[in-house]
Amino acid sequence: AQSVTQPDIHITVSEGASLELRCNYSYGATPYLFWYVQSPGQGLQLLLKYFSGDTLVQGIKGFEAEFKRSQSSFNLRKPSVHWSDAAEYFCAVSGGYQKVTFGTGTKLQVIP
Amino acid sequence: EAQVTQNPRYLITVTGKKLTVTCSQNMNHEYMSWYRQDPGLGLRQIYYSMNVEVTDKGDVPEGYKVSRKEKRNFPLILESPSPNQTSLYFCASSSTMGYEKLFFGSGTQLSVL
Numbered sequence: 001a002q003s004v005t006q007p008d009i010h011i012t013v014s015e016g017a018s019l020e021l022r023c024n025y026s027y028g029a030t031p032y033l034f035w036y037v038q039s040p041g042q043g044l045q046l047l048l049k050y051f052s053g054d055t056l057v058q059g060i061k062g063f064e065a066e067f068k069r070s071q072s073s074f075n076l077r078k079p080s081v082h083w084s085d086a087a088e089y090f091c092a093v094s095g096g097y098q099k100v101t102f103g104t105g106t107k108l109q110v111i112p
Numbered sequence: 113e114a115q116v117t118q119n120p121r122y123l124i125t126v127t128g129k130k131l132t133v134t135c136s137q138n139m140n141h142e143y144m145s146w147y148r149q150d151p152g153l154g155l156r157q158i159y160y161s162m163n164v165e166v167t168d169k170g171d172v173p174e175g176y177k178v179s180r181k182e183k184r185n186f187p188l189i190l191e192s193p194s195p196n197q198t199s200l201y202f203c204a205s206s207s208t209m210g211y212e213k214l215f216f217g218s219g220t221q222l223s224v225l
Contacts, residue, residue: 009152032210043116043202043216044155051211090154094210099145099170104154 002027004093004103012109013081021076021106023065023091033074034092034100035065044090050074061085086110114139118203118217125193126225133188133220135203143209144186145170146178148199149219155202161186162209193224 003026013019025031032051036044048059055067065076074091091103116137125131137144145160147170157170161180175197177189186205190197200221204214 006154034213036214041218043218044204044214045216046213049213096210097208098210099157099160100210100214101157102147102155104152 002031002093002095002098002101004091004101006089006091006103006106008106009104010107010109012111015083015110015112016080019076019078019081019085019108021089021091021108023074023076023103024072025074025091025093026072027093027095029095032094032096033065033067034094035059035063035074035076036090036092036102037061038088038090038105040087047076047089081108081110083110083112114215116203116205116215116217118201118220120220121218122221124223124225127194128192131190131193131222133190133201133203133222135186135188135217136184137186137203137205137215138184139205139207139215140183141205141207141215142183143207144180144203144205145214146176146186146188147202147204148172149202150199158188158201160209190222193222195224198222198224 005024034049035047038044050057088105094100146158147155159178161167203217206212
């Protein structure tokens with residue numbers, strides 16, 4: 001069965017600092033990988049997705065993620081965090097024409 | 113504007129009183145799904161639908177029902193709510209299951225007393 005692990009429940013970074021959120025997945029074949037963001041009181045919004053091709057994927061709001069098959073990872077990065085990035089971030093995996101399985105989320109706090 | 117609309121936004125009810133949470137999408141999506149979000153557990157799928165009259169159980173279907181009589185609507189029914197169903201619920205839709213991004217509603221915060 002497919003699964004996603006986000007090892008960091010909560011992360012605090014200073015505004016302007018770089019950010020990396022970790023995601024490890026379990027899936028037997030080539031996965032479809034997603035990062036979603038949930039701002040307080042709102043639904044989830046897609047940041048980026050990976051299906052195939054270039055392993056470095058660019059998303060909205062200046063985020064990027066890198067697919068590393070050998071490490072079963074899909075970490076999310078941003079070079080300089082803004083206060084508006086404070087939110088909860090979810091990594092998700094799918095096998096294609098299958099349901100999407102979400103991780104437990106990482107809450108990001110941004111301090112001035 | 114493309115959107116998924118859920119109602120109500122907040123709901124407080126008592127144990128055993130039947131309730132329905134509505135979900136509607138205006139994107140002609142075939143795939144729709146319900147999730148519940150609980151602290152430390154992330155999003156867990158309750159039920160999903162591949163198309164009209166086609167529904168299937170997700171990971172946590174006990175105590176819930178769904179129907180898909182029209183493509184745009186996918187209501188979630190709790191026939192006898194219990195306190196362990198207190199949660200934040202999200203409806204989502206996409207053009208296909210698993211490949212394309214999910215569009216989420218704004219959520220329904222349910223409290224069962």
